[in-house]
Amino acid sequence: MDFVKEIEVLKKEKKAVILAHYYTLPEVQEIADCLGDSLALAQYAEKTDAETIVFAGVHFMAETAKILNPEKRVFIPDMGSRCSLADTCPAKEFAEFLKENPDHKVISYINCSAEVKAMSDVICTSGNAERIVGSFGEGDKLIFAPDENLGSFLVKKTGRQMLLWNGGCHVHFKLDEEDYKEAAKAYPEAVFIAHPECRESLLKHAAFVGSTTALIKYVENNDAPMFIVATEEGIMHELSRRCPSKKIMILKKRERKVYNCAYMKLNNLQKIHACLKDEVNEIIMDREIMEKARKPIMRMLSLS
Ligand code: SF4
Incomplete structure (x- = not known):
């Protein structure tokens, strides 16, 4: 067929x-x-x-x-x-965590369940996270969930202290500094860029850190002829389509031929x-959960 x-x-x-x-x-x-x-x-x-x-x-x-x-x-x-990152934040445990920190505003990365969204004040993506964090007043106490790497990156970038939920994506989390060093040794002239769900030990080597769309735009608009990109390998299809004359490599986990999001x-x-x-x-979906989860998503969209 x-x-x-x-x-x-x-x-x-x-x-x-x-x-x-x-x-x-x-x-x-x-x-x-x-x-x-x-x-x-x-x-x-x-x-x-x-x-x-x-x-x-x-x-x-x-x-x-x-x-x-x-x-x-x-x-x-x-x-x-499913999404391994969303799965690291079960709604029941998250509710307990919020109960322990009742005076905090809650920013949740879009990679979470509808139940977790329903408990949040606003949702963000890696493309608008800095803006969303910046939308809160200096006096607001903040919780960021569920991606700890993105949360740490935002704390560093915005200077705002936040309580971070300890979650992560199995694809981005496993890439480490040694993977980068090996790739950089093989291609020392390549520009290294990374998604903020990667670890801090990797992000510190990156010339640019950004969302999937931001990474694509960066490669497109940068004159360098060679790039190493730390994120999920599916991005390569769009990158090759938009930048056919550039040499672009995905950062691979050492000794692994396939490294991608199986989901x-x-x-x-x-x-x-x-x-x-x-x-x-x-x-x-449950109507009530949908209605509660809609508010923080709409807040994000209006802030984007
Ligand atoms: S790569 Fe897959 S598991 Fe990781 S955050 Fe994206 S969807 Fe979730």
Whole structure:
């Protein structure tokens, strides 16, 4: 079956759009109506007038699209597409943590469950996190969750002290300074850039630290001919498309041939086709949680 053709037909029939994250498979990125990072996808989801959204990403992203579009049908190609970072912040434990620190305002990275979002004052992505932190008054006590590396990066960048939840992404967290040193030894002339979910020991070597979109723009607008990028390897598809004449390498974990987000790679054309044709894997959520989680997401969007 020609899935690309069939998907196009079904999309028209069902007035559907496909949203895809940069970390998905190249063939999934190719058919997306909107390809982007978490912020761009949330912004698109808020504005689309499509009746159906198929979200090729991970579960919290599809949940966010549903929260922004409670009346629309939102599907995820594979219900197993979780996020290891979101999973490091169980709602029950987070609620206990907030109880212990009742006088704090809560900033949650978008990579968290709807329940955690519902307990937050505002959501952020790596693309707008500095601005969101800066939106709080000097006197406000802040909690940042769930990514500890991004939280530490923000503390350093903004000078604001924050209580940090101890969570992390298995892909970014495992990359270490030795991986960088090995790559830099092999390609000493390459410019090194990194995503803020990486550890501080890695970020300190980076010429630039930014969100997935910011990393792509940096490579695009920088005259250097060679780059090493520390993030998930799916970014390479868009980077190669936009910068065909540059040599760009993803920072690899030493002695590992494949190093990627297995959850993102669960999205494929066959499953997207099944979502559209058979209407499987629909995101169904509790109304009350959706309403509570919507407020901090809308606050983020208005601040972005
Ligand atoms: S790369 Fe990490 S943060 Fe991104 S979806 Fe995968 S597990 Fe979550």
